[in-house]
Amino acid sequence: QSFQLYQVISGTVTDTVNQDTVSTSADTQFRWSASDQFWIFNLSTKPYSAGLTYVFRIYLVDGTYIQFQFGLK
Numbered sequence: 001q002s003f004q005l006y007q008v009i010s011g012t013v014t015d016t017v018n019q020d021t022v023s024t025s026a027d028t029q030f031r032w033s034a035s036d037q038f039w040i041f042n043l044s045t046k047p048y049s050a051g052l053t054y055v056f057r058i059y060l061v062d063g064t065y066i067q068f069q070f071g072l073k
Contacts, residue, residue, distance in 0.1 A: 007055035048072055
């Protein structure tokens with residue numbers, strides 16, 4: 001359904017942002033790789049700064065979501 005940057009964490013401060021993500025390719029949605037048997041999205045990290053942790057949510061059509069996070073050096 002959608003893929004968003006949900007939160008930005010800096011030390012002990014968490015900001016909820018709910019922003020759309022940016023792709024590094026012409027594909028702006030997840031795409032299925034039949035040969036690899038998984039979904040692909042080329043997430044651009046250019047809009048994000050070092051030293052912060054970014055929490056993302058992939059919202060599914062059934063109302064649930066998959067959450068993951070990473071930090072940049």
